[in-house]
Amino acid sequence: MTVEQNVAQHYTHGALEAVIFEALRKSGKDPERLEPDDLATGDEFHIGGREATIAFAEQLGLRPSLQLLDVGCGIGGPARYFAHHQKCQVTGIDLTDEFVRVARALSQRVGLADKVTFVQGSALELPFPAGNFDGAYMLHVGMNIGDKATLFAQVKRVLKPDGFFGIYDVMRTGPGEIIFPVPWASTGATSFVADDAPTGGC
Template sequence: MSQSAQVVADYYGRRALGDVILGALKETGKDIEHLTPDDLAPVDEFHSGGRNATVRLAQLAEIDGSQRVLDVGCGIGGPSRYLASKFGCQVNGLDLTAEFVALAGMLAQRTRLADKVTYRQGNALDLPFPDASFDVVWSQNAAMNIADRDRLYGEMRRVLRPGGRLALQDVAAGPGGEPYYPTPWASDKSISFLFPPQSTRAALERTGFRVVAWQDTTQEALEQQTARAKALDSGSLPPLGLHILIGEAFPTVTKNMLRSLQEQRVQLFNAVVERV
């Protein structure tokens, strides 16, 4: 792994995450031998908007059960398990962080989805899959750690069949300046690479994609982050939540993300683009 990729993997990787998550599930009264994707949604949808955002992107991308899907930067696998269980499609997940990949596999076993979802460790800039092997490439909140967007989108296009679709949820640079660090994706700017939405759109078009749908979701993200910051202030954090993945920086990260959204330092968007 390159040195810069290792810094990103070290940022996300936390030991014994599986035990902490299973412990929190037990605390909320779940039977950890019979888990459903819904049981895990508070902790395994590691992006703005949580499960609702995944449902929304799946509708926008017109996901159906016949598709072979690749989730790039799949994290611990919440979106991939949702797509597999809701639509019945086969999903491959790829992530840089080995701990996340191992945990995604364990959670697939415990939700009895191991025949539908497969995870492997790897870099989005060098996808370990043949040309034209997927109908859909999916990625939520992963590109913020990736500077070389032309290469990222080029790899995503390569593994898509002609006419296949790329479904993206991403954080973009806003006009207000740098985000406040730490953010949910980076402790400092050395591993954070945000670009304005219009330059991302131009990069996708330059790479050989046609834009099918583009949605600005900044306002929803702001509302959700406001609610999250309020819950934090009132001390009412549930046992199972993203604080488990983010760790002790969670209170600072939550407040920073709210300020960054309020001051238009970050924007969020969903996009569906088609390989031409």
Template sequence: MSRTDLSQTYQEQGDLFARILAALADSGRSTDRVTVEDLAPVDHFHARGFPATVELAERLPIKAGDRLVDIGCGVGGPARYLAKRFGCHVSGIDITARFVDTGNKLTELVGLTSQVEIELGDGQTLPYADAQFDGAYSQHVTMNVPDRAAFFAEACRVLKPGAFFALTEHGLGPTGDPRYPVPWSDDGRGAYLITPNETRAALEAAGFTDIHIQETGQHYLSGYKAAVAKAEAGTLPAFGVHLLMGDSAVDKIRNAGINIEEGRTCPIQVICRKA
């Protein structure tokens, strides 16, 4: 499955904005005065969702007024959270038109259009000028990026000297050959996992320095197991990121956990800066 095919798969899943609003109402939340916190269970479309975004934010040197870029922003949950928390401005870009449309509608819904905008595009060819941003981040996107060198080079290009770049991804583990389906691929097509050491080398080649890599597998494994247990018990909340993964959501989450246990994947968090 190519990146275009992956985008099309998500695109064909219907009116996501309407589904989110319906699930929001079904969960007992008001749809009249929606907040960033109300949307948090569903709009952080990456492993471990909102808690992972909060943990990453705690480590980033973001200041009020900073301009950030979210590369592969999904429906924009992290962008809205950071904009509200730090008083910064976030430009989001994603390859899936349905996510872009939904993300902008959700941003308008919570009243953050002056701080967050999302547009259609590819992280391998960013539509921004050189040295424009004070920071950049990408959460669980690179598993679907075939040209990692171009992706990192573009991130470095649009950052100001000394700006931070944060990355979370499922790296390829020592035993390799992940089980599928997983959240980023149904059958292995469109998946481009590399080892943490290869990620470090690619970042260095792109112009990043002070590269700090933290293995986060146990955190993700606990989250995956908890989600599967709730699903098997019939207590998985209706309002959650599984809304974005389709009917095979539980199988994807289960396999993501098994892959970590068996050393097939190695989730990492990376923080570095442009030289």
């Protein structure tokens, strides 16, 4: 099995859509009448959840109608936030097929299907033309990707010349071993946490 297949297997639940709708029902929401923000407590898979996405968006200086790429979009929480609150058009790509299917289903339910598009694929082989996006972002994904040079080259290729790339990731801030399992990996085979102060050029 390749690293990417291992990563996708790690994140695959098998019945995620049903679990999410059941949790929404239990919390008193009607799955037939959902607003985008009704999903916010469960559709952001990074430290800080929605609060962190809001802070991240402020730093990106977004404006309406920007074409954005969400690298490793998960089930689409951040993409829906940028589409709904920042009025951007967002394309998300993710390795995990189940996440992409759930991202589409949730977006349909909350009436954002025309603002967000989700594609199954790899950040290391982005299936988009050169210069396609005004900006890209990546929330807690780099720690699953070893070949960061190819990742950055791929993102640069699909950005317009003045495009931006925002990253919020898990970083190593000191010495010591990572004790597995961790939320992003069961073993070291799929964990590629970068140092916050790399010594090499990049």
